[in-house]
Amino acid sequence: MTSNSLLQALEDHFVSLNRMVLKSLEDSVNIHREAIKRYLAASKDLSHPQGEDQNGEEAIRRILAFHKANLEVCNSMFTEISADTPLTGMLSILRQEHEKLLEKIPVKMPLEYPQGYFALNRNDPFLSKIMRTTEWTLLAPRQALSSLLNPIRKLMGKKIPEPVLPVHQVHARHLYRQFLLPHYLNRLTELIQETRKEISASLTVLLENELKEHPKFHWKKQYDILLGSFFQEKLEEFGKLINHSGSPLSFTSWRIWYKREILKNAFSQMVYIERSWRITYYAFYEDWRFREHLFTFIQEVRLIMLEVSSIFSGRIRTTLYPELEKQKAFITRILDGLPDPDKASMEELKSYLVKELYRMNKEKKLQLQEGTVFEAAEDIPGILQKLENVILEKLQDFPQKVGVVHSPDYQKGIRQSEIRYFSPSEFLEFNSLAEFLQVQNKLKVDLGKLLEKIVREFREFDQIVDFYLDSAIALTQKPGIQEDEVIMIFREGLKRLEGISDRSKTMLGDLDQKKWSEISANTEAFINSVSKLDDNDNILKIYTQLLRSRALASSAQNRKRLASGMKTTASRLSRYSSQHFGWLRTSYEDIRKLLKLTSSSATITSEISNYLAGIRKRINELPVIYQHLFEQAPVKEMNLFLSRKNDTEKLDQALADWEKGNFAATLVTGEAGSGCSSLLLHYARTLKSQYPILSFQVDKFYFSTDDFYTLIGEIFNQIDITDEGSLAHFVSTLSEKIVIIDGLERLFMRKVNGFECLRKFLSLVVNTNESIFWICSVSKIAYHYLNRTVALSEHFDYILDIDNLKGSDIREIIMKRNRLSGYNIWFLNSTEASEDDSDASQEELEEAFFADLERFAGSNIGLSLIYWLQSVQSVGEEGIKVDKFSVPDFEFLDNLPARKAFVLLLVVIHRKITEKYHALASNCSLEESSGLLSLLKEDSILVQKDGYFFLNGILYRHAVKLLRDRNLIH
Structure with a gap:
């Protein structure tokens, strides 16, 4: 192969390489170009008319569709990038073409020295001396030999030739490997770098949703500059290398040793650049894909929020408000239809009340047959659960793992070590969902309680009216009562019921506006918290917090386990000591009683008697309706039975x-x-x-x-x-x-x-x-x-x-009876009657009252009702004020004389006694029995009614304790 044929082969080779590189680069760019086209096509539907509500359902659906389209684009691009890219194929082809050409190029190729080769650079005196020395070294032997052979040539008649330099061996394959191809690869690497920067710049703008039109790439100009004229630019330099190759001036062997890694480094650099950009694109598409998942999730939450809001308001306005209006109309009709007390007789009044009771019961049966609207209302908390379920379901749509980069610069390139992986669902559960669910659960509980109150009052409306009608009918049969008194009591009851309806309307307003505003605010706070994950720096901060929280949770769990073990041990020791050493305290108390060292009085003081009488008087001064509701008698009204x-x-x-x-x-x-x-x-x-x-x-x-x-x-x-x-x-x-x-x-x-x-x-x-x-x-x-x-x-x-019965059952019995009375309740915080109208404070006071009552009265309904009445401090138009429950101290019973204790025994066993029965049972005269029972009645220990003597219910627990202490009962 001659030098000209070598140059022609190399030129053809690089032209072929350029076509292949152009095709590969164009395919690579087209991947992103098509993605951007799809993005721009999807973004056309995102335009909003002027003044459109950006939070409206139509706008949210359009935005949601936009992000879903972007997600599809991103996923398809991500799949192509994750698979074999055109650049990867180009590198493979470059290696194959390189190997094919190496087979065609000889390792060494003979070439004569050109004329004037050693005359080069003779302007330099020092170099000129070297060149003359080199030339003399190469030509002197040839000239001496030629001088010896010239006489023979003359005899033979041949022309005497000029002495020439020897042929030098051109290292053609080495020059290609160590010079042309590395330079070409470096140029190609530079072009790839410029192309990728251009693509990354466009994609970065696209990621910020600011790209409005198709970007124009200038990579082909770079191709013409960097690769198109590559061989012509290097031809002259390459020619000089050919002329020098194998000559004493080329130092070829040394250069081969020195530059043996140059081609490998060029390939490695290109592979590194290609791989680094693959990593950069991977990080970019991970970022983009996560953001689209994030924005899709946010819009889906907003959409379900609108749906839930519509259902929530619809249920309230189509079920509860109409029912409230019916109740108001019912009350107005009954009040307007009440007979005039000055004109109507008691029988006419009773007839009207019976007729209304019959009519109401008939309507109630019809309503039960048709179904109740409250079933739909009671499902309202389930609507909020639907919101939670959708959020939890949509969280599963996030990828299991996502890579993020701290302050990424996609035009500069991303290294593999810069990518941090995290689980989006785990992040959201830690950073946003936990707080959202905590607040949401509290709101659901509050909403449930409020809704329960509303529905309960609606459900009990008929029961209250039924109770008022029954009570009024019963009053018409009471001797000595006048028509106007019956009508007044009945009218006052219905007015209180009307007040309950007004209160229900206020609660409905709170339910429809205030509570839903709190739910919306919590959801919006959740969305804002989720939106912060759009910033990679925030994600990494949260990631650090997550790791720290896990460590703290593990430590707290260990401390909790240790504390639980210590508490269990202490509890066991306490139970053991109480079981095995409790007799010491009992014996101590018994000895004190035997020695009369206790502070109990042997007689009932006037203060105690007045206190007991005062309680009975205060109970008797309560409204008739209230006394009737809490009467110590078998429950006859079905509405009152638990x-x-x-x-x-x-x-x-x-x-x-x-x-x-x-x-x-x-x-x-x-x-x-x-x-x-x-x-x-x-x-x-x-x-x-x-x-x-x-x-x-x-x-x-x-x-x-x-x-x-x-x-x-x-x-x-x-x-x-x-x-x-x-x-x-x-x-x-x-x-x-x-x-x-x-x-x-x-x-x-x-x-x-x-x-x-x-x-x-x-x-x-x-x-x-x-x-x-x-x-x-x-x-x-x-x-x-x-x-x-x-x-x-x-x-x-x-x-x-x-x-x-449980404490909750006793509580429901008392509260239901109070609701039937139509009176509001305020629990007082102290005996000074300081009160707090806040719902939270009232709930706490109510809980405390019934907890103390349960500890004292247990499952005894009658005793609980008595102490409820005893705790009622006052009754007014604004409602009932209930004092804080305190266990009364009736230790004076401990020193009650035996004959009086025997009376208590009879009353506790038989629940009531008469003077005659007591006289027979105690073997005394009727006169003595009457005196003793009258004395206990004056002390307010016994209560007389219809010829029978009953135990003052307030003293029941203490009387039973006394009898047990004296071994009279077991």
């Missing part, structure tokens, strides 16, 4: 067992005031059975044999049962029925032969099981006493203990 599902199911189970032919007599027992009578009354009223039901309340005392026959006659409404024969005849004719007897504690007397009536009754219960399903009740103290005397429990197959 559903005791578990207890009624046990009664049903016993009934089913009896229907199978088994012995199933049932005894219901509970503390005085636990609701035994109310339960049995409710069960008798609501039980749907094929058998007739007889319900009998034992109000009088029965203890002798004759009393037994009288009792049976009254139970079955028979007047001819006077002995065993008539009883046996009656029993033989009995058909199957259910008999409910309330009050077995009044079927005996605590004396010799005082249990005859009870024994005969229990025998009848056992012998008539085939035809009668017996349900009886007895107070718990009487139950324990009778178990030891007549083995009461052995006569019944089912023993139902109803002392199982």
